[in-house]
Amino acid sequence: MLAWYATVFGAEVVYRNPVLAFLAFDEEHHRFAFADLSVIDPDGSDAAQAPVGVDHVAYDVASMRDLLESYALLKDAGIAPYWAVNHGMSTSLYYADPDGNQIEFSVDCFDTKAEGTDYWSGPEIGNNPVGVEYDPDLWLEALRNGTPERELLKIDTSGSVSPIRGKLGSLA
Numbered sequence: 001m002l003a004w005y006a007t008v009f010g011a012e013v014v015y016r017n018p019v020l021a022f023l024a025f026d027e028e029h030h031r032f033a034f035a036d037l038s039v040i041d042p043d044g045s046d047a048a049q050a051p052v053g054v055d056h057v058a059y060d061v062a063s064m065r066d067l068l069e070s071y072a073l074l075k076d077a078g079i080a081p082y083w084a085v086n087h088g089m090s091t092s093l094y095y096a097d098p099d100g101n102q103i104e105f106s107v108d109c110f111d112t113k114a115e116g117t118d119y120w121s122g123p124e125i126g127n128n129p130v131g132v133e134y135d136p137d138l139w140l141e142a143l144r145n146g147t148p149e150r151e152l153l154k155i156d157t158s159g160s161v162s163p164i165r166g167k168l169g170s171l172a
Contacts, residue, residue: 005032015120027113029089030058056102064107064149067093068140085162087131088155089119109153124157132159
């Protein structure tokens, strides 16, 4: 699968552990995410997710304010994310469409694309390649009350690994 995406898109693996792989074909920190859940769920008991394959498609959003104001509009329309997480290089909201396809909308946590890409090879990603969850309602309130985006986007590397995907980082 990784070789296919590398060949078709000219992508390169930017991070990989026994469970996760992320590929990019441009200056973005990732464009594709792959998961091999058979490593952590060999009997396939977690029926909520296919054991191997494309995990999600990621889209960039210009700012944290844009991400969270869109979140508020979608929430009012009855569409809520199933996961809000600061990955370290990006902060994201994940939605599932009616067929269960996963879509990530994210904001970069660094000033440049190069800094975000460098995060993949730094020491912090190995400690928590999944990220730390956040409450989008609290962050939106903080932004509306004047908290700078940069302050919210700093990952707490001592924070606990997200329970939604915590097993994915356990084999880093």
